[in-house]
Amino acid sequence: MLTLVARRVIRLGVVLAGVSLVTFAILHVSGDPVALMMPEAPEADRASLRQSMGFNDPLAVQFARFVTNLARGDFGQSFFHREPALPLVLERMPVTLLLTVLAMGLSLTVAIPIGILSAIRRNSLLDHAATFVVFLGTSMPVFWTGIMLILLFAVRLRLLPVSGWETTAALVLPAVTLASASMPLLLRIVRSSMLEVINLDYVRTARAKGVSEWLVICHHALVNAALPLVTVAGLQFGLLLGGAVITETVFAVPGVGRLIVGAIRQLDFPIVQAGVFLLALIVVLVNFAVDMLYIYLNPQIRVR
Amino acid sequence: MKRWALVAAVLSALGVAALPRPGHAQGKDTLVVALVAHAPTLDPHMHFERVGILVNVNMFDSLLHRNTKLEFEPSLATSWKAVSDTQWEFKIRKGVRFHNGDVMTAEDVKYSFDRVLDPKKKSPQYGNIRAIKDVRVVDPETVVITTDKPFPLLLERLTFFCIVPKKHVESVGDQAFGTTAAVGTGPWKFVEWKRDQLIRLEAFDQHWRGKPPFRQLIFRAIPEVATQVAEIKTGGVDIIRNVSADLVPELKTNPQTYVSSTPILRVHSVELDMRVAPFDKKAVRQAANYAIDKQTVVQKLMASLGRPVATTVQPQAFGYDPEVKAYPYDPKKAKELLTQAGYASGVDVTLHSAAVEFRPVFEAICQMLTEVGIRATPKMWDPGPAWNKFFQGEGKAANGIYFTWGNYSVFDADAVLHPLYHTETGGWIGKWYTRVDGLDRPIDEARSTLDQGKRKRIYSQIQQTIREEAPSIFLWTQYDTLALSKRVEYAARPDEWLWLFDAKPKR
Numbered sequence: 001m002l003t004l005v006a007r008r009v010i011r012l013g014v015v016l017a018g019v020s021l022v023t024f025a026i027l028h029v030s031g032d033p034v035a036l037m038m039p040e041a042p043e044a045d046r047a048s049l050r051q052s053m054g055f056n057d058p059l060a061v062q063f064a065r066f067v068t069n070l071a072r073g074d075f076g077q078s079f080f081h082r083e084p085a086l087p088l089v090l091e092r093m094p095v096t097l098l099l100t101v102l103a104m105g106l107s108l109t110v111a112i113p114i115g116i117l118s119a120i121r122r123n124s125l126l127d128h129a130a131t132f133v134v135f136l137g138t139s140m141p142v143f144w145t146g147i148m149l150i151l152l153f154a155v156r157l158r159l160l161p162v163s164g165w166e167t168t169a170a171l172v173l174p175a176v177t178l179a180s181a182s183m184p185l186l187l188r189i190v191r192s193s194m195l196e197v198i199n200l201d202y203v204r205t206a207r208a209k210g211v212s213e214w215l216v217i218c219h220h221a222l223v224n225a226a227l228p229l230v231t232v233a234g235l236q237f238g239l240l241l242g243g244a245v246i247t248e249t250v251f252a253v254p255g256v257g258r259l260i261v262g263a264i265r266q267l268d269f270p271i272v273q274a275g276v277f278l279l280a281l282i283v284v285l286v287n288f289a290v291d292m293l294y295i296y297l298n299p300q301i302r303v304r
Numbered sequence: 305m306k307r308w309a310l311v312a313a314v315l316s317a318l319g320v321a322a323l324p325r326p327g328h329a330q331g332k333d334t335l336v337v338a339l340v341a342h343a344p345t346l347d348p349h350m351h352f353e354r355v356g357i358l359v360n361v362n363m364f365d366s367l368l369h370r371n372t373k374l375e376f377e378p379s380l381a382t383s384w385k386a387v388s389d390t391q392w393e394f395k396i397r398k399g400v401r402f403h404n405g406d407v408m409t410a411e412d413v414k415y416s417f418d419r420v421l422d423p424k425k426k427s428p429q430y431g432n433i434r435a436i437k438d439v440r441v442v443d444p445e446t447v448v449i450t451t452d453k454p455f456p457l458l459l460e461r462l463t464f465f466c467i468v469p470k471k472h473v474e475s476v477g478d479q480a481f482g483t484t485a486a487v488g489t490g491p492w493k494f495v496e497w498k499r500d501q502l503i504r505l506e507a508f509d510q511h512w513r514g515k516p517p518f519r520q521l522i523f524r525a526i527p528e529v530a531t532q533v534a535e536i537k538t539g540g541v542d543i544i545r546n547v548s549a550d551l552v553p554e555l556k557t558n559p560q561t562y563v564s565s566t567p568i569l570r571v572h573s574v575e576l577d578m579r580v581a582p583f584d585k586k587a588v589r590q591a592a593n594y595a596i597d598k599q600t601v602v603q604k605l606m607a608s609l610g611r612p613v614a615t616t617v618q619p620q621a622f623g624y625d626p627e628v629k630a631y632p633y634d635p636k637k638a639k640e641l642l643t644q645a646g647y648a649s650g651v652d653v654t655l656h657s658a659a660v661e662f663r664p665v666f667e668a669i670c671q672m673l674t675e676v677g678i679r680a681t682p683k684m685w686d687p688g689p690a691w692n693k694f695f696q697g698e699g700k701a702a703n704g705i706y707f708t709w710g711n712y713s714v715f716d717a718d719a720v721l722h723p724l725y726h727t728e729t730g731g732w733i734g735k736w737y738t739r740v741d742g743l744d745r746p747i748d749e750a751r752s753t754l755d756q757g758k759r760k761r762i763y764s765q766i767q768q769t770i771r772e773e774a775p776s777i778f779l780w781t782q783y784d785t786l787a788l789s790k791r792v793e794y795a796a797r798p799d800e801w802l803w804l805f806d807a808k809p810k811r
Contacts, residue, residue, distance in 0.1 A: 147528075162538055252501075
């Protein structure tokens with residue numbers, strides 16, 4: 001089991017190295033940030049700024065510098081904000097994480113019970129309704145869902161604020177919007193993996209022993225059905241962080257996603273690098289945690 | 305037991321969610337403005353972003369102010385005069401206080417200029433005032449500004465050049481001044497800035513003009529237009545900017561909102577690549593100009609929020625010559641010219657645009673060109689890195705680009721002629737696309753004299769030349785359109801500023 005953990009840790013490092021290489025490379029082929037920073041300045045001024053910012057060095061040298069600084073947690077100064085990039089990203093991280101965790105919690109809260117129910121009552125009205133919702137949810141793009149929810153709950157019904165992050169009520173619509181992106185898949189996973197285990201021998205045995213139906217479902221069936229759910233939920237977490245970028249823009253939420261989108265427009269390398277790197281770090285860590293949880297949940301893996 | 309705790313938690317969460325919203329547009333004395341973003345700093349010297357200027361002008365004063373009729377008015381300078389071709393004397397208003405209580409003096413004025421002119425500070429506004437060679441304090445109420453050569457745009461530049469408190473900035477440092485300790489002399493003082501959320505200002509009781517009608521002023525950052533519209537309909541914000549033509553009818557008829565619009569200094573054109581066929585021929589460029597039915601486009605696609613123009617110099621700018629007339633819509637003449645140029649059977653071109661909100665307009669233009677034989681393929685770009693790369697990479701083999709120019713809100717012909725048609729390094733379009741020979745000299749000449757009559761004559765000549773040479777398809781000026789909550793009385797300004805001292809609560 002230790003080697004398994006060690007292997008996962010090594011993979012974590014490789015992924016992070018890849019992420020930093022990719023973020024570094026993509027940005028350096030996409031335009032001239034100096035021209036954006038000083039649109040009206042004479043070429044001579046631009047050239048000297050380019051020189052002083054190290055854009056004239058070979059790419060390999062720039063990358064080596066990037067990685068060395070990275071190790072020190074230094075992503076450089078944001079060109080646009082003229083402040084160190086990392087704190088600017090960290091400052092917004094709690095908002096994005098809260099939004100993502102809320103959305104994840106919300107989708108699990110809906111997906112697990114409904115998924116179980118539609119597995120037990122297969123082909124019932126509820127099952128069909130759930131399938132319909134799954135279809136609807138997967139086919140609606142997040143930004144559209146968001147705007148529709150605003151129109152219904154904020155403009156028409158006046159129940160919730162349109163946008164912002166100042167009140168607790170303001171969290172509801174962005175969280176629901178984001179949850180709508182991940183909930184359908186989770187629901188489908190819960191339903192299908194429950195269906196798989198629910199007719200297995202050990203479940204029947206449990207029932208035959210006279211264990212209450214409630215306990216059979218929640219203890220015997222669900223724990224086994226949870227394995228694929230945990231895996232998918234971990235992967236979905238990354239998807240949700242990505243979706244947060246759009247949700248934050250629609251609902252004017254002051255998170256990392258919005259910061260990154262703005263920075264891409266301005267070719268603000270340090271912000272994009274710091275932001276993407278940190279988000280990737282979180283995704284990788286969450287998946288690492290999922291792997292660990294998986295090992296814990298699944299005795300077969302643990303023993304091997 | 306556990307289950308009950310869970311139920312209680314869910315219920316209380318719902319309870320919190322269902323609480324009456326404290327809301328944004330609260331009391332009568334609060335005014336909430338939606339901006340698409342916040343500038344990177346509150347320091348009025350360390351950015352050159354429209355969204356930042358709109359916030360800064362309500363917190364800081366400049367030497368001069370521009371009223372809604374675009375005339376100069378005294379602000380921190382009570383009077384000014386040119387002492388010589390290169391020297392201007394300004395009398396500074398007495399007894400003006402900064403938000404921290406300090407009295408504003410000529411020293412602060414000098415400090416503000418020196419700060420931007422200091423190359424080490426890398427101010428993005430350096431280019432605006434780099435003609436200034438020296439700022440001298442004669443006495444506590446008099447400042448003399450010396451320019452390296454005659455600089456007719458000086459007064460224009462001084463309408464947005466904020467005066468900052470020397471002592472305060474030096475003691476808190478540039479960083480804090482731009483984020484947590486902004487201090488000016490303007491009608492509102494800084495309270496808090498939650499980045500990407502809101503900037504909160506509060507009326508400054510000792511402001512020299514008197515108290516502003518609204519006590520609280522909030523600038524929220526809301527990037528998505530649909531969200532801004534939903535906010536103004538529900539009273540979450542009071543003012544939204546840049547309302548596009550398709551939203552105007554809806555916001556006009558909504559019982560909570562009204563619309564205010566005015567022509568601004570943004571001119572639209574299709575810049576033609578004069579280096580390659582077919583637009584290397586003057587006849588083809590003129591044909592393109594005759595091919596566009598400007599009036600119809602403005603009426604049908606822009607909700608009449610635009611005005612056709614003859615060249616890129618606009619009616620509101622100094623130096624505009626009304627005698628230079630716009631190309632009429634004349635498809636027959638266009639076909640004739642095209643035949644003359646040797647394209648009797650037409651010619652294929654590709655035009656590019658990143659002006660997303662004017663996509664229908666751009667496509668209509670391409671269609672109209674196609675109808676006379678200039679078969680134009682529209683190519684839309686996402687504004688951002690790719691477009692910038694294309695645009696600044698000398699736009700290889702592009703026949704033309706849809707282009708809008710905002711004159712940096714400077715009401716002078718120079719603000720469009722120099723950047724677009726002068727070949728000096730740094731001139732964007734003139735350097736690559738629209739190269740009308742022989743314009744450098746008159747542009748420089750008009751730039752370096754204070755004789756307004758002479759400048760007018762030169763500009764008139766230039767407008768005739770560029771109309772004749774037709775380096776672009778000249779189109780129209782744009783209007784700025786605000787949507788406002790009916791509880792606020794305010795009108796859009798030609799310089800796109802939000803000078804909210806003029807905003808009043810409606811009874």
